[in-house]
Amino acid sequence: MARIPLPAFHTPPHPEVLSVRLAPLLLHWFDANKRPFPWRKDRDPYRIWVSEVMLQQTVAATVIPFFERFLERFPNVESLALAQVDEVLHHWQGLGYYRRARLLHQAAQKLVSLGHKTLPDDSGLVRELPGLGRYSTNAILSQAYGRQLPILEANTFRLLARLFGLLDDPRSKSSEVWLWEAADALVPGDRPGDFNQALMELGSQICLKDSPTCLVCPAQGSCVANLCGLQSKIPNSPPKAPATAVSEVAVSIVDEQNRWLVVRRPPEGRWGLMWEFPRVEINPGEAIMGAIQRAALGLAGLSLVNLKKATRIQYAVTRFKVNLQLWTAGMAFPQEKVVLSFHSESAWVNPGEFALLAAPTPQRRLMGWIREKYSPDRPG
Numbered sequence: 001m002a003r004i005p006l007p008a009f010h011t012p013p014h015p016e017v018l019s020v021r022l023a024p025l026l027l028h029w030f031d032a033n034k035r036p037f038p039w040r041k042d043r044d045p046y047r048i049w050v051s052e053v054m055l056q057q058t059v060a061a062t063v064i065p066f067f068e069r070f071l072e073r074f075p076n077v078e079s080l081a082l083a084q085v086d087e088v089l090h091h092w093q094g095l096g097y098y099r100r101a102r103l104l105h106q107a108a109q110k111l112v113s114l115g116h117k118t119l120p121d122d123s124g125l126v127r128e129l130p131g132l133g134r135y136s137t138n139a140i141l142s143q144a145y146g147r148q149l150p151i152l153e154a155n156t157f158r159l160l161a162r163l164f165g166l167l168d169d170p171r172s173k174s175s176e177v178w179l180w181e182a183a184d185a186l187v188p189g190d191r192p193g194d195f196n197q198a199l200m201e202l203g204s205q206i207c208l209k210d211s212p213t214c215l216v217c218p219a220q221g222s223c224v225a226n227l228c229g230l231q232s233k234i235p236n237s238p239p240k241a242p243a244t245a246v247s248e249v250a251v252s253i254v255d256e257q258n259r260w261l262v263v264r265r266p267p268e269g270r271w272g273l274m275w276e277f278p279r280v281e282i283n284p285g286e287a288i289m290g291a292i293q294r295a296a297l298g299l300a301g302l303s304l305v306n307l308k309k310a311t312r313i314q315y316a317v318t319r320f321k322v323n324l325q326l327w328t329a330g331m332a333f334p335q336e337k338v339v340l341s342f343h344s345e346s347a348w349v350n351p352g353e354f355a356l357l358a359a360p361t362p363q364r365r366l367m368g369w370i371r372e373k374y375s376p377d378r379p380g
């Protein structure tokens, strides 16, 4: 593993040796600086589990209101396991990455079927649950049960790479193996959960990607990147690929009773089991009418009349930057039945009922536009 050639006065720290020095410093810093998150109020394994799942891909400040609402409705494993997946998705609405919610629900059902009332102190079993990998399992069990288990996630990748002067791409397989070993050697027997949280907190608040504030960092005296002035060179990650532009069209089809067609996505894949207006990607060079036809006739088996361009929104999802047009239309043959080719279910709903559906954020924006424009009680 390539590491920085250090000045003669400094020997690269071995993780285990560094742990002795670092653990008290980090724990002291964490006690004084930790943010008062609701999932830090106690060591309830279920609450910590929900928070860890929500915190995958989402920053803490965004998670807080979702966490509180979710825990109010699903206060324990059993209540989550017994709920319908629709309701779980509805409470996840706006947080994104909905697969997390579906897997959390499945994991709760599996636990209940095995007779557990909460997440048990059993790393083998926890690691086998849907949606829980090595990082999540270790983060939860170290916090909830004081297990001496290491963690490695986006912030700690960066922090540890700088701490040990790792010159290689920290995401390469060999670096990842080395960093897991380093994290394992670092985590102390005393308060391992707090130590892991301190690493994450330090990575997210102090050891920032572009401007680490080393002057206030409790690890500054042991950090190779700081001692060598190489914070801007580590981590040595390859540049991110630019976002790919995508054009989509969705069509809102209305019947004579002001009910709008919504379709439900299949369980697997992005936005699984969530509701949307029929929507397709516009192929390069494809005429908009052709794409609308694919959305209506291809996905729902309906022929359209009175096509009108309604609105346009932009949204970002994973590495895509999407430009989405919404068109409204009536049905050419009012008695025509919906025949789905991709979606799992369809429904005709009034604008006032859109809020009852679990729908991804871009679709909720489109539904909001339709509701605003076509609600019968809309002012004048």
Ligand code: SF4
Pocket: 159, 162, 163, 206, 207, 208, 212, 213, 214, 217, 218, 219, 220, 221, 223, 224, 225, 226, 231
């Ligand atoms: S001293 Fe600076 S680079 Fe090193 S861990 Fe702290 S904030 Fe990061």
